[in-house]
Amino acid sequence: MRRITMLGTGFIANFYTVTLHGMRSRDQVTMVCGSRLEAAREFAGRHGIPRYSASIEEAVNDPETDLVVVALPNYLHKEGVLAAAKAGKAVMCTKPLGRNAAEAQEMLEAVEKAGVFAGYLEDLVYTPKTLKAIESVKNGALGRVLWTRSREAHPGPHSDWFLRKELSGGGAIVDMGCHCIEIGRNFIGKEVRPVEVICWADTQVHPIDAEDHAVGLVKYSTGAISQFEVSWNFRGGMDLRDEVSGTNGTIWLNHWLRTGFEMFTSVGERGYVAEKAESDTGWLFPVGDEVHALGYAHMFTEQLDALDQGVQPMETFYDGYVVNAIMDACYQSAETKQWEPVHLDIWRGEETAAAEARWVEYDADFYLIKEEKMPDGKTKLILKNKQTGEVIQRVRATITS
Numbered sequence: 001m002r003r004i005t006m007l008g009t010g011f012i013a014n015f016y017t018v019t020l021h022g023m024r025s026r027d028q029v030t031m032v033c034g035s036r037l038e039a040a041r042e043f044a045g046r047h048g049i050p051r052y053s054a055s056i057e058e059a060v061n062d063p064e065t066d067l068v069v070v071a072l073p074n075y076l077h078k079e080g081v082l083a084a085a086k087a088g089k090a091v092m093c094t095k096p097l098g099r100n101a102a103e104a105q106e107m108l109e110a111v112e113k114a115g116v117f118a119g120y121l122e123d124l125v126y127t128p129k130t131l132k133a134i135e136s137v138k139n140g141a142l143g144r145v146l147w148t149r150s151r152e153a154h155p156g157p158h159s160d161w162f163l164r165k166e167l168s169g170g171g172a173i174v175d176m177g178c179h180c181i182e183i184g185r186n187f188i189g190k191e192v193r194p195v196e197v198i199c200w201a202d203t204q205v206h207p208i209d210a211e212d213h214a215v216g217l218v219k220y221s222t223g224a225i226s227q228f229e230v231s232w233n234f235r236g237g238m239d240l241r242d243e244v245s246g247t248n249g250t251i252w253l254n255h256w257l258r259t260g261f262e263m264f265t266s267v268g269e270r271g272y273v274a275e276k277a278e279s280d281t282g283w284l285f286p287v288g289d290e291v292h293a294l295g296y297a298h299m300f301t302e303q304l305d306a307l308d309q310g311v312q313p314m315e316t317f318y319d320g321y322v323v324n325a326i327m328d329a330c331y332q333s334a335e336t337k338q339w340e341p342v343h344l345d346i347w348r349g350e351e352t353a354a355a356e357a358r359w360v361e362y363d364a365d366f367y368l369i370k371e372e373k374m375p376d377g378k379t380k381l382i383l384k385n386k387q388t389g390e391v392i393q394r395v396r397a398t399i400t401s
Contacts, residue, residue, distance in 0.1 A: 097320025099169025126295030142246030153234030171210025184226030
């Protein structure tokens with residue numbers, strides 16, 4: 001049994017605690033820390049947690065605790081992680097790891113120096129659909145990955161600190177771009193180095209200093225492009241979609257707005273519909289089990305199993321650091337309006353892109369550009385001569401017996 005200190009009493013801490021108490025049946029949050037003692041007491045009572053505190057240091061150093069889960073606002077991530085490392089406790093931290101790459105690197109180095117387990121709680125790479133898609137890509141179903149697209153958009157965050165750059169580290173990019181960027185890395189390959197980014201970001205709707213909408217492109221050393229779009233201005237709930245395009249196939253994922261559960265009500269659902277749902281009347285798209293649909297259940301199961309087995313989890317603090325470095329480049333690009341390099345003081349992947357044959361061979365003399373079945377039943381081949389570079393087409397009659 002794992003005895004867990006939960007740092008935080010807000011939205012994400014509630015999701016995490018519900019998940020932990022409902023999954024493996026051998027893990028228990030035994031200490032909770034809130035910014036106010038009253039909040040910690042209320043949270044403890046609601047979830048059956050025996051001890052509570054308003055002190056991070058006291059909560060982390062609880063003698064029964066062997067795992068610390070950091071579910072705090074962004075500006076407190078470093079304090080929570082460093083306290084866990086100092087206490088020699090295993091730690092898991094919600095996304096984003098830091099407000100910037102410098103913070104993330106400091107946390108990464110602290111846990112590695114202390115020799116403690118450290119897991120990055122990036123739930124959206126653990127959704128059942130995403131895990132299956134990642135497996136398919138790794139198995140070669142799509143061929144060489146050329147392009148990914150990830151979109152997360154909703155009407156805006158649920159707490160005021162998200163909207164203050166000095167506390168959050170940014171706006172929609174640091175809030176949701178971290179999800180989209182890491183999803184892209186998983187499809188393209190974490191061993192592939194992110195090289196440069198170009199990003200547009202603006203504040204279109206909300207009277208805040210941070211960006212509430214952004215679109216970016218992350219270029220990788222293999223030539224693959226990962227596109228993300230994040231917005232706090234989308235009306236109609238929460239839109240979570242991913243796409244992957246490869247030389248031999250395509251994947252489309254829709255995680256939220258079309259859940260397979262559609263309901264119309266003129267009087268109101270009269271209860272919680274789904275995260276970021278804007279209405280409880282009209283056509284609604286409730287979610288049967290949010291902790292599964294958003295990846296929390298698979299995330300904690302995989303991370304806790306890795307902790308038990310003494311191995312690295314699927315998502316580590318190093319992954320969080322790389323994501324922070326990419327987001328730093330995005331913010332720089334949004335200012336300069338040009339491509340900006342991704343600066344990584346620590347890189348543990350391939351130094352150069354894997355040597356891959358980009359072109360499909362047709363025969364000894366030609367590359368195959370395209371093969372297409374025509375309406376008359378014949379097959380058209382578009383070929384490129386390897387020596388001369390000439391592009392030609394041939395028509396191949398259908399052979400019938």
